[in-house]
Amino acid sequence: MDIRQLNYFVAVYEQGSVSAAARYCCVAQPSLSAALRQLEQELGVTLFLRLPKGVLPTEDGEKLYGHAGRLLGQLQSLKASFREPVARVKFRLGLIRALGVERMSQLLREFSNSVAGLELHLVEPEEPCDARIITPHQLKAGEAFQPIWRDSYLLAMPPGTALSLQQQIQLTDFEQLPLIKRTPCDAWNILYPELVRLDIKPDIRADIQTIEYALGLVSAGVGCALVPNFDSLLQRQDITLSTITSLNLQREIGLAYPKNQDSVSLTILRQLCKTVG
Structure with missing residues (x-):
């Protein structure tokens, strides 16, 4: 059993399907499935019931999820204790409703991992913010729009x-x-x-x-x-x-941002939006 297997297991548990977990972890679905099968073989249990659409955790799967969450959390704390503090970078992102949890989680995860010290604040799109994910008819004067x-x-x-x-x-x-x-x-x-x-x-x-x-x-x-x-x-x-x-x-959903402003964080977010669309 290794950390990679546990990360894949937690992703399948939380996403509710192997295909969604593979997209979330940015790995090929066969690789994730193989790691999950190996984990089940090592433990000698079945962790998920395979359904026509998605998976359902078994009693052993529920048990492992509790242990895996605590273990992965402790590992993150351990790594963080050896990191030098970095300057916090505040970024306010306005989001309309009904954007899709799975794809937005992936985008925000990649954004957070790409900007060191990012302190991300998700706000209503009408509030003051550095960028907004909206539809074109909500665009304001002075904003550029990048489709996603x-x-x-x-x-x-x-x-x-x-x-x-x-x-x-x-x-x-x-x-x-x-x-x-x-x-x-x-x-x-x-x-x-x-x-x-x-x-x-x-x-x-x-x-x-x-x-x-x-x-x-x-x-x-x-x-x-x-x-x-x-x-x-x-x-x-x-x-x-x-x-x-x-x-x-x-x-159409896209990223709106001020035409006359730019920052490292915004540049990274714009690039990520080009790749997830």
């Missing part, structure tokens, strides 16, 4: 419903459809005016702000919701996802 991601939107539905059997959803399917409205949402701003134009009236069951709450209501069978096509959502078994025809439901 382009997301398509899907309709999330409770599994087992008649509509969930359709791979593609027509606009007419929204007539009296139990629907969870989420604002602000770029896709909603495109879809709803089109439904009004066609005199299609969905059954609005809730009006909330976050994707997490929307997905919770979908999973509970309250209604359907528009969600970005994040990889993590495609692995969930408590919801069904289908595309919506006739409309181009997309949004």
Whole structure:
């Protein structure tokens, strides 16, 4: 057993899938899978149950996670005790909601590892900040915009419903459809005016702000919701996802920063955003 194996194990446990953990650790999936199998062989236990989409920790996996977390934390403390103190670099990054936990965690992790002494503050995009990750329509005068991601939107539905059997959803399917409205949402701003134009009236069951709450209501069978096509959502078994025809439901996400300002931290962040998109 070595530290690399434990790091991979913790990543699989926290990410919920081997593929997501491989992306998080920036390693090839076969290498991570091999290390995980070797760890299971050394311990003589099964750490995860392999599901069609993702993994589920066993009782032994839960037990190892507690030990691994403490061990890795002690190792980090040990390393830190021998490092010379570095000057703190404060950086305020404004983030809109619903950016995708997995990809944002990876970007922020790489940013923190690339800037020595970084003290990162995540704030609302309307607050004073050094840079913002936003959509183009939120851009302010004097800011440059560097694209990072382009997301398509899907309709999330409770599994087992008649509509969930359709791979593609027509606009007419929204007539009296139990629907969870989420604002602000770029896709909603495109879809709803089109439904009004066609005199299609969905059954609005809730009006909330976050994707997490929307997905919770979908999973509970309250209604359907528009969600970005994040990889993590495609692995969930408590919801069904289908595309919506006739409309181009997309949004662009990018890094906004002052045109007349620059810093080492901002330069590094801009370069990282070019590689993760």
